[in-house]
Amino acid sequence: MKKSSVVSRSGRFASGPAAEVADFSQSISFDWRLWQHDILGSLAHAAMLQKIGVLTKTELSAIRRGLEQIGEEIATGRFEWKPELEDVHMNIEAELTKRVPAGAKLHTARSRNDQVALDVRLWLRDEIAALVSEVHALQRSLVELGASNAEVIIPGYTHLQRAQPVYFAHHLLAYVEMLERDGGRLEDCYARVNVCPLGSGALAGSTMPLDREFVAKQLGFIDEAGRPQITQNSMDGVSDRDFMVEFCATSALIAVHLSRLAEDVILWFSSEFNFIKIADAYTTGSSLMPQKKNPDVAELTRGKSGRVIGNLVALLTLLKGLPMTYNRDLQEDKERLFDTADTVRACVRLMAAMLANTSVNATVCAAAASDPLLLATDLADYLVKKGMPFRKAHHVVGAVVALAEKSGQPLNRLSLADFQGIDRTFTTDVTSVFDLKKAMSRRKLTGAPGTLEVRKQLARWKKALA
Numbered sequence: 001m002k003k004s005s006v007v008s009r010s011g012r013f014a015s016g017p018a019a020e021v022a023d024f025s026q027s028i029s030f031d032w033r034l035w036q037h038d039i040l041g042s043l044a045h046a047a048m049l050q051k052i053g054v055l056t057k058t059e060l061s062a063i064r065r066g067l068e069q070i071g072e073e074i075a076t077g078r079f080e081w082k083p084e085l086e087d088v089h090m091n092i093e094a095e096l097t098k099r100v101p102a103g104a105k106l107h108t109a110r111s112r113n114d115q116v117a118l119d120v121r122l123w124l125r126d127e128i129a130a131l132v133s134e135v136h137a138l139q140r141s142l143v144e145l146g147a148s149n150a151e152v153i154i155p156g157y158t159h160l161q162r163a164q165p166v167y168f169a170h171h172l173l174a175y176v177e178m179l180e181r182d183g184g185r186l187e188d189c190y191a192r193v194n195v196c197p198l199g200s201g202a203l204a205g206s207t208m209p210l211d212r213e214f215v216a217k218q219l220g221f222i223d224e225a226g227r228p229q230i231t232q233n234s235m236d237g238v239s240d241r242d243f244m245v246e247f248c249a250t251s252a253l254i255a256v257h258l259s260r261l262a263e264d265v266i267l268w269f270s271s272e273f274n275f276i277k278i279a280d281a282y283t284t285g286s287s288l289m290p291q292k293k294n295p296d297v298a299e300l301t302r303g304k305s306g307r308v309i310g311n312l313v314a315l316l317t318l319l320k321g322l323p324m325t326y327n328r329d330l331q332e333d334k335e336r337l338f339d340t341a342d343t344v345r346a347c348v349r350l351m352a353a354m355l356a357n358t359s360v361n362a363t364v365c366a367a368a369a370s371d372p373l374l375l376a377t378d379l380a381d382y383l384v385k386k387g388m389p390f391r392k393a394h395h396v397v398g399a400v401v402a403l404a405e406k407s408g409q410p411l412n413r414l415s416l417a418d419f420q421g422i423d424r425t426f427t428t429d430v431t432s433v434f435d436l437k438k439a440m441s442r443r444k445l446t447g448a449p450g451t452l453e454v455r456k457q458l459a460r461w462k463k464a465l466a
């Protein structure tokens with residue numbers, strides 16, 4: 001059995017853990033990435049310990065210097081992580097204590113249970129801020145692509161069947177709206193991440209007169225009014241992972257939104273649609289078929305939504321039925337959280353880059369949008385404006401469409417006699433219905449794909465995202 005110098009076992013244990021147990025239970029292989037936030041948390045905790053008289057000023061400066069030095073070494077890859085020290089918290093503390101005797105006082109009134117909750121909250125705050133700005137960048141990419149193709153009209157689809165014409169920009173702006181809600185959800189989630197659990201101890205706080213507000217303020221756990229935010233129940237403080245679930249749920253929804261955008265891009269890039277061209281740098285080839293150019297960025301983004309949804313389910317399952325308070329099960333939270341954060345951030349970034357390197361085949365789009373059937377509903381509205389009840393108009397236009405189909409003519413090539421043969425309400429002005437430009441200018445409702453309205457929305461988003 002391999003002996004270990006695990007700090008948490010000193011005294012109580014006659015031997016270190018079996019090598020296979022140490023291997024099974026270590027988390028350093030993935031939680032090392034919390035090191036910066038672990039050090040930040042320790043610096044704040046140490047400052048507070050000095051304030052309440054547990055550390056002298058000299059001890060505090062020695063601890064500070066030691067932690068900063070360790071941080072330097074980690075940042076430059078010179079720090080040796082020891083798996084036998086289990087996790088990031090033990091690795092840093094043990095190394096500090098080796099260098100600075102006062103390091104042995106650092107863990108006063110602190111447990112790894114509140115420490116890890118603190119570290120993850122600190123880490124996640126940065127992660128959320130970074131993701132929010134990536135989401136905004138993706139929104140900008142969408143707006144830019146829409147704005148630089150502002151005249152392009154494509155068929156809008158329901159059931160993946162041609163339905164009604166929309167500006168290409170309008171289609172893209174639908175995703176800008178989704179992403180805006182995603183950004184809002186991330187910000188909501190941030191408010192609940194931004195609460196300091198330090199001082200919860202292992203589960204029951206401490207008999208030491210800690211200044212929890214002081215630590216919270218030091219670490220920026222404050223609300224908009226500058227009031228320190230600290231957890232109000234020590235048992236909840238060490239075992240709450242709701243904030244991770246919220247982040248993973250929000251991220252899963254982002255991934256789902258991205259998968260829909262990816263699917264549209266994949267369809268548009270197919271020879272069948274051919275609405276867009278993605279620059280070579282953002283496509284890949286086939287090892288066998290020399291002609292292939294594949295939209296792999298979009299496909300991978302669509303595919304990766306699976307693991308992000310999986311991470312959310314894994315996390316919920318991890319928490320389900322878990323008794324109070326901290327249980328080692330909770331160590332399983334971090335890989336799911338990290339994977340979600342890394343995956344979603346990469347997908348958002350790559351989709352933005354891909355869209356910035358995408359152009360629109362305006363002629364192909366124009367040809368698709370010129371399908372007069374897209375204006376069948378406009379034709380019904382034309383009859384309604386002449387006083388016909390909509391249900392009847394729907395029926396009449398249905399008959400017109402059937403006639404066009406039977407005679408092998410496009411809807412807009414039927415003669416006035418053809419129209420009037422079905423209903424006398426049609427007059428010579430019926431041809432004006434099929435003027436696509438005019439049809440688009442008739443869509444004036446807020447949220448509709450009308451010429452002015454889409455221009456207004458593009459301008460609104462440009463300003464909002466500037």
Ligand code: ARG
Binds near residue numbers: 031087
């Ligand atoms: N590595 C642990 C985790 O990620 C830190 C907390 C360990 N606490 C304990 N009592 N063993 O959950």
